[in-house]
Amino acid sequence: MKLNPKEKAFASKLRNFITEFISVFFIVALNGTFLVLILVHLIDKGFGKSALALFGVLYLLLSCTISACLIYVVKGRVYFNKIKVFCDVANEVAKGDFAVRAPIYFDKPKSEMDFLTVNFNKMLTEISSLENMRNNFIADVSHEIKTPLSVIQGYADLLQEKNLSPEKRAEYTHRLSLAIEALTNLVTNILKLNKIENQGIVQKEAFSLDEQIRCCILAFEEKIEEKKLQLNVELEEITITSDKSLLEIVWNNIISNAIKYTDFNGKIDVELKSENGKTIVKIRDNGCGMSKETLSRCFEKFYQGDTSHSQEGNGLGLALVKQVINLLDSEIKIDSSLQKGTQISVII
Numbered sequence: 001m002k003l004n005p006k007e008k009a010f011a012s013k014l015r016n017f018i019t020e021f022i023s024v025f026f027i028v029a030l031n032g033t034f035l036v037l038i039l040v041h042l043i044d045k046g047f048g049k050s051a052l053a054l055f056g057v058l059y060l061l062l063s064c065t066i067s068a069c070l071i072y073v074v075k076g077r078v079y080f081n082k083i084k085v086f087c088d089v090a091n092e093v094a095k096g097d098f099a100v101r102a103p104i105y106f107d108k109p110k111s112e113m114d115f116l117t118v119n120f121n122k123m124l125t126e127i128s129s130l131e132n133m134r135n136n137f138i139a140d141v142s143h144e145i146k147t148p149l150s151v152i153q154g155y156a157d158l159l160q161e162k163n164l165s166p167e168k169r170a171e172y173t174h175r176l177s178l179a180i181e182a183l184t185n186l187v188t189n190i191l192k193l194n195k196i197e198n199q200g201i202v203q204k205e206a207f208s209l210d211e212q213i214r215c216c217i218l219a220f221e222e223k224i225e226e227k228k229l230q231l232n233v234e235l236e237e238i239t240i241t242s243d244k245s246l247l248e249i250v251w252n253n254i255i256s257n258a259i260k261y262t263d264f265n266g267k268i269d270v271e272l273k274s275e276n277g278k279t280i281v282k283i284r285d286n287g288c289g290m291s292k293e294t295l296s297r298c299f300e301k302f303y304q305g306d307t308s309h310s311q312e313g314n315g316l317g318l319a320l321v322k323q324v325i326n327l328l329d330s331e332i333k334i335d336s337s338l339q340k341g342t343q344i345s346v347i348i
Contacts, residue, residue, distance in 0.1 A: 098128035152183070205244055212244065262287035285343075333345040
């Protein structure tokens with residue numbers, strides 16, 4: 001039977017109390033036995049009652065003092081050694097070694113120090129995990145920034161050629177502009193992601209969700225017309241209380257992906273409805289869809305399953321969406337099949 005944390009703490013305290021009670025009982029019993037033996041011996045020698053009483057008091061004071069000092073020294077030494085281990089481990093972590101752990105000499109924790117050791121190691125595991133995530137994030141950011149910078153450098157060098165035709169100059173300038181735009185979007189998304197991960201505060205307000213989604217769709221009107229996409233929109237009039245700016249990030253990224261991964265003359269459906277006390281937004285497309293591997297990793301930072309579209313994004317869109325959804329205590333579901341399309345459902 002598994003115990004909850006409060007029951008474990010109570011069991012640990014009870015166990016320690018029983019152990020210390022038994023230790024004190026044996027010490028008192030031992031001292032009492034010695035006292036009785038000595039008094040019997042003194043009586044045989046003919047000592048009077050006053051002398052025996054004085055000796056008994058002095059013996060008890062001396063034995064209790066010595067016993068207390070011994071208990072203090074022994075227990076203090078044990079705790080000192082264990083705390084010194086924690087200090088040594090903490091110093092190693094401070095030097096950058098996140099693999100070090102406090103040694104465990106028990107199968108199941110029994111005392112407070114045992115539980116402290118277990119929790120201390122759990123903390124180190126979390127710190128190690130966060131450090132790995134930070135290093136991976138820095139490596140990914142460096143890699144992603146390097147790509148558009150290389151493109152910018154390449155076209156900047158080409159534009160310096162003296163005998164460049166106006167057509168080529170215009171083409172290189174256009175591609176240079178696209179690379180700068182991609183770099184700007186990457187940096188903007190990184191800053192947004194960092195802000196959301198460290199924000200933890202939701203600024204709620206009442207607003208019309210259908211109007212917000214409608215405005216987000218209109219912002220992509222030019223791209224929708226360019227690809228001649230068929231857009232079907234069914235929006236119930238729903239007012240919710242949530243963080244308006246954060247939800248705007250969600251709709252912009254999902255709609256942008258639907259447009260990006262849907263071929264010319266494709267179809268996109270946007271639906272908003274209230275069901276069983278929940279607000280549900282569904283955005284469907286009949287685009288290229290996602291494989292099972294891509295679907296399982298689509299919320300990872302910088303992951304791009306469709307390499308053919310890699311130049312159009314940086315793999316941070318759905319990571320941003322997931323962070324927002326978690327912050328708003330909402331839910332997101334993705335159903336997708338290759339060459340059949342994708343449906344993303346956001347449940348608020």
